[in-house]
Every structure is written in C-alpha cells, then in structure tokens.
Amino acid sequence: MSRRLLKYVIAGGTMASGFEYLRRHDFDVSSIGVVRFGRAFAAAVYIFADYKITLKGVDRKSEVYRQLMSKIHLRSAIRLREMCCANGGVFIKVGQHVGALEYLLPAEYVQTMKVLHNDAPQSPLKDMHRVIEEDLGKEVQELFTSFSEKPIGAASLAQVYKATLHDGTVVAVKVQHLNVKKHSFVDLKTMELLIHAAAWLFPEFQFLWLAEETKKNLPLELDFVHEGHNCEKVAKLYKHFKFLKVPKVYWKLTTGRILTMEFCEGGKVDDKEYMKKHNINVDKISKNLGKLYSEMIFVKGYVHCDPHPGNIFINKTDENDVEIVLLDHGLYQTLTDDFRLNYSLMWQSLINADIEGIKKHSQALGAGELYGLFACMLTARSWTAVTTGIDKVQHSDAEADEIKQSAATYLPEISDLLNRVPRQMLLVLKTNDLLRGIEWTLQTHADASSFINMSRCCVRAVTDHELRQCHSWLPRTRVHLKGMVMQRKIDIYEIYMWFWTSFIGRWVRKVFSGSIAVRALPS
Numbered sequence: 012m013s014r015r016l017l018k019y020v021i022a023g024g025t026m027a028s029g030f031e032y033l034r035r036h037d038f039d040v041s042s043i044g045v046v047r048f049g050r051a052f053a054a055a056v057y058i059f060a061d062y063k064i065t066l067k068g069v070d071r072k073s074e075v076y077r078q079l080m081s082k083i084h085l086r087s088a089i090r091l092r093e094m095c096c097a098n099g100g101v102f103i104k105v106g107q108h109v110g111a112l113e114y115l116l117p118a119e120y121v122q123t124m125k126v127l128h129n130d131a132p133q134s135p136l137k138d139m140h141r142v143i144e145e146d147l148g149k150e151v152q153e154l155f156t157s158f159s160e161k162p163i164g165a166a167s168l169a170q171v172y173k174a175t176l177h178d179g180t181v182v183a184v185k186v187q188h189l190n191v192k193k194h195s196f197v198d199l200k201t202m203e204l205l206i207h208a209a210a211w212l213f214p215e216f217q218f219l220w221l222a223e224e225t226k227k228n229l230p231l232e233l234d235f236v237h238e239g240h241n242c243e244k245v246a247k248l249y250k251h252f253k254f255l256k257v258p259k260v261y262w263k264l265t266t267g268r269i270l271t272m273e274f275c276e277g278g279k280v281d282d283k284e285y286m287k288k289h290n291i292n293v294d295k296i297s298k299n300l301g302k303l304y305s306e307m308i309f310v311k312g313y314v315h316c317d318p319h320p321g322n323i324f325i326n327k328t329d330e331n332d333v334e335i336v337l338l339d340h341g342l343y344q345t346l347t348d349d350f351r352l353n354y355s356l357m358w359q360s361l362i363n364a365d366i367e368g369i370k371k372h373s374q375a376l377g378a379g380e381l382y383g384l385f386a387c388m389l390t391a392r393s394w395t396a397v398t399t400g401i402d403k404v405q406h407s408d409a410e411a412d413e414i415k416q417s418a419a420t421y422l423p424e425i426s427d428l429l430n431r432v433p434r435q436m437l438l439v440l441k442t443n444d445l446l447r448g449i450e451w452t453l454q455t456h457a458d459a460s461s462f463i464n465m466s467r468c469c470v471r472a473v474t475d476h477e478l479r480q481c482h483s484w485l486p487r488t489r490v491h492l493k494g495m496v497m498q499r500k501i502d503i504y505e506i507y508m509w510f511w512t513s514f515i516g517r518w519v520r521k522v523f524s525g526s527i528a529v530r531a532l533p534s
Contacts, residue, residue, distance in 0.1 A: 047098050047194065048201045052192075053389040054094040055205045084119035092123050096132050099534075100191040103131050103167035104232075105225055113318065113391075113444045117422060128227035128319045133165045138189040139172070146266040151390065158184070166323060166339070168232060173274060182261060183275070185235065192233050199226050222430050224437055232341040235270040241340040242272070248311055254299050256326065256334040275336045277324030281452040289327045293453045296325055299335055301464050302447060308439060309355050309468035310475075312346035316438040320443045320452070344438040348476065350376075354439070355472040361390055362462055362469075364400040377432040384424055385432075387414065388440065391447055401462070416520035463505050470497045 061083050095106040109116060110124030139162075140151050151158050155174040162170035169187045176182060203222045210219060230441045231237055239260040246257035256275060264271035278285030280300070286293050301321070307314045317339055324336035346354075353375040360368030373382035386397045394412050429437065474494035481487040 021328045048095055050097055051201050054090050061427050085119045088120040090125035099132055103127055111441045111445050113448055130362050131165050131167050140188050140191055142268050146269050181274040184271050184496045185270040222365050228342055236266055236267055238341040239265050239270055241343050254335050256336045277326030277336050279320045280323040280325055280449055281320040291333055297450055305465045305468040309472040314344045316342045316442050346435050350435050351472055352476045355469040359469050364398055381428050466501050
C-alpha cells in the first residue's frame with residue numbers, strides 16, 4: 012500500500028470514528044454552525060430566485076403581478092418557517108417577531124409565521140434536566156419532589172415545566188434550550204448576512220432594522236437573571252393595578268439559563284371557551300389590558316414587548332376577582348421622555364383627527380413625508396378613518412382586510428419607514444399589533460373606552476412633561492389646572508358615550524331616527 016493511500020485510509024478511519032463517537036453521544040449534526048448557515052443560505056437563495064424569476068417582465072401595476080406576488084409570498088413564508096423550525100433558537104424568535112407584525116407585513120408571511128407562537132419545536136426532557144443539573148449542581152430529583160415530563164409551554168428560547176418544591180410550593184420552571192446560547196452568535200451573524208444580501212438584491216426592501224433589533228435584544232432575553240429583575244420591577248411599577256398578577260421569582264433556583272417562578276393558574280387571553288366557562292367579561296379584560304399598556308407606554312415608559320396570547324393568562328380567583336397574569340418578562344423597551352412626549356402628542360392628534368398635528372408629530376418621530384402611512388400603521392385604520400376620527404368611525408372587517416392588503420402593496424414604503432423611525436418605535440409597533448390581535452380574537456375591537464384610557468394617559472404624560480419645565484409655583488398651577496380641565500372633559504365624554512351606548516341611548520336613537528324617517532316621507 013502506498014504511503015499516500017495509507018494516509019487517506021487513516022484519515023478516513025479517524026473521521027468515521029469521530030462521527031461514530033459523536034453519534035453515540037447524541038451529537039446533533041444539524042447543530043454545527045456550517046450546517047445551520049448552509050440551511051439558511053439555501054432557503055434564502057431559493058426565495059430570492061423565486062421572486063426574481065417569477066416576477067421578471069411582469070407589469071408591477073397589473074392584477075397578474077399582485078396575484079403572483081401573493082403566491083410567492085406564501086411559498087416563501089412556508090419555506091422560511093420550515094428553515095426556522097429546523098434551525099430553532101434565534102430563527103424561531105425572528106419568525107415569531109414576523110408573525111406579530113400583522114398590519115405591517117404581507118398577510119401570507121404573518122399568518123404562516125404566527126403558528127410559531129404556539130407550536131415552537133420542543134427539546135427532549137433529558138436536555139432540560141442536563142441544563143438544570145449543570146447550572147444548579149444537583150439532580151432534578153434532589154431539587155423538586157415532582158417535575159412534569161411534558162412542558163406546559165414551549166417557546167423559541169426555553170420550555171416551562173410545572174414542578175413542586177420540597178415544602179409543597181408549586182412552581183413554574185423555565186429552562187433554556189440546551190444549545191441556544193451557544194448557537195446564538197453564529198445564528199445572528201447568519202441572519203445579518205442574509206438580510207444585507209436581501210437589501211442588495213432588493214433595494215426597495217430594507218429590513219436591516221430586524222437584524223439590529225434582534226442583535227440588541229437577544230442577549231438580554233437569553234439572560235434569565237435579567238428577566239427575573241424585570242419581573243420584580245414590573246410588579247413594583249404597576250402594583251396600583253389590582254387586576255395585574257406578576258409571578259414571584261425564586262432566586263435560589265434561578266440562574267442565567269433557569270428561571271423558577273410562582274406557578275399561576277389561568278387560561279390564555281385568547282381562549283374564548285375558557286372565558287365563557289368561567290363567566291369572564293371579555294370586554295372588561297380588553298379594557299384592563301388597554302389600561303395597563305397605555306400606562307406602560309405613555310406614563311411609565313417601561314413596556315412589556317411580547318404580549319402574545321401565550322404570555323398573558325386570565326384567572327378567576329377564589330374571591331371572584333379576575334386577574335391578568337403577565338408572563339415572560341425577558342423583553343422590555345425603555346422609552347425616553349422625548350419619545351413618550353412626541354408619541355403622546357401624536358396620539359392626541361390621531362384621536363382628534365388633527366391632520367396638521369399628525370404631520371408635525373410624525374416628523375418628530377422620523378416618518379417625514381410618509382406621515383399618512385405612519386398614521387395608518389399606528390392605528391391599523393384606513394386614512395379615511397384617521398381623517399374622520401378613529402373613535403368615531405366603526406371598525407369593520409372590510410377595513411381590516413383593506414389594511415392587510417395595503418401592507419403588501421406598500422411593503423417598500425413600510426420597510427423604508429421602519430428604517431427611519433426611532434428604534435424604540437419598532438417594539439411599540441409590535442406590541443400594538445399583538446394587542447390588536449388579542450382584541451380581534453376576543454371580538455372586542457378597540458372602541459371608545461380604549462381611546463378614553465389612552466387619552467387619559469396621553470394627558471398625564473404631556474402634563475408631567477410640562478410640569479418638569481416649570482420653575483415656579485404659578486406656571487405649575489396653570490399646568491395642573493390645564494391637565495385637570497382636560498381630564499374632566501374626558502370624564503364628560505365618557506359619560507356621554509356610556510349614555511349613548513346604553514339601553515336608553517339606543518332607544519332615543521331609534522325614536523329620533525324613526526321621527527326623521529316619518530318627516531322625510533312625501534305628503
């Protein structure tokens with residue numbers, strides 16, 4: 012046997028032995044960075060080629076172009092979802108983010124990716140036990156008297172299990188997927204490269220903001236100690252809301268990859284059957300959720316940015332009170348005072364149908380001449396509704412369909428706008444869309460009451476800002492009085508709306524409409 016052949020035989024044998032060793036030790040070949048990158052790259056090339064080849068020579072303004080685009084969107088979204096599920100971790104997280112942008116991205120992508128909120132791939136129990144034993148230094152049986160075999164929740168970065176401590180306390184244990192942190196660096200670089208390639212191939216579609224936001228937020232979401240501190244901060248900041256329940260953190264059983272919390276009962280916020288079974292008023296739930304998030308965004312500037320149904324539970328307590336249980340505190344957005352002021356003024360303009368105010372405050376928030384599109388994105392309403400008054404025009408299914416179709420039509424302009432606005436705005440937009448999705452599922456579309464809650468918080472935010480600019484008692488008194496007058500106006504409007512939608516109000520409208528109809532009849 013020649014020396015060269017002997018070298019090849021030895022090398023081949025060594026490689027075969029190495030692969031056999033990895034196989035016997037449950038090594039997942041797909042976890043190698045090159046494999047994960049190759050899978051993502053192949054999916055991206057297929058999607059780019061599909062768009063370029065299928066649409067070549069087709070008139071962008073034709074109906075054929077629109078139909079073809081819809082079919083490509085769906086094919087591409089399915090391929091993208093399959094790739095995200097195969098790679099897991101960061102890719103699932105990005106897929107979930109896409110699935111939350113219901114009024115900002117084509118419906119084909121949103122609907123296809125939305126399933127990842129409730130159907131994320133699961134890790135085997137032995138991997139979860141391994142993480143616990145590595146981080147806490149003891150076997151699961153030593154730490155807990157019981158530990159569920161199946162997760163009660165599976166997400167992109169972790170799984171949650173129900174367990175019992177030795178003192179009988181029932182807890183929820185959130186355990187990070189075994190290799191997600193190890194893979195995160197390669198996955199982030201892969202996603203960044205592919206998004207830059209997409210921007211080069213399709214200059215009209217700029218999604219660099221998605222890579223930037225994921226790169227900034229992911230390390231925080233992977234640190235469960237950070238999440239635990241968020242949990243305690245939120246419980247303290249919003250303790251005046253008696254309907255809000257934030258789980259207690261058990262720090263002795265918490266590490267960077269494990270978060271042990273109080274176990275909270277309840278059903279998902281979008282589970283209408285659960286609400287019906289427990290006689291829970293969905294309108295009240297929607298109203299309280301609006302109160303909480305208006306306070307977060309406009310007043311406190313500390314916003315829970317992942318309110319998808321799996322993270323919000325509703326529980327009817329033994330005292331017959333109804334709690335909103337807020338879970339998953341890994342992702343929060345801290346809003347600056349300037350941003351909150353401009354955002355509050357923008358919403359006041361939107362509620363008052365003040366077009367000049369909308370233009371002015373859109374400019375302050377970076378939208379520039381795309382103020383009309385920006386207003387529609389913020390409200391998820393048509394421009395007709397915005398200019399008439401979003402609290403005056405009834406939200407219809409036809410209008411919702413029009414908005415979703417517009418998301419596909421104006422995709423280049425939307426991607427341009429998302430690259431312009433402050434990065435704080437991106438998670439706020441995602442939060443708005445997730446909350447609208449909950450309202451839509453519960454069939455409690457934003458009505459006058461939600462705009463009343465929002466108006467109150469906007470007035471408080473603007474008043475607080477103006478008070479900080481005052482340096483003597485006289486201007487402070489004026490600002491206080493102005494704020495009080497604005498709040499009383501809102502009170503009067505709320506009473507008016509209550510009367511007008513009550514039984515008596517409906518009867519009055521019916522009588523008056525009947526009288527007008529009689530007078531309109533020819534003699």
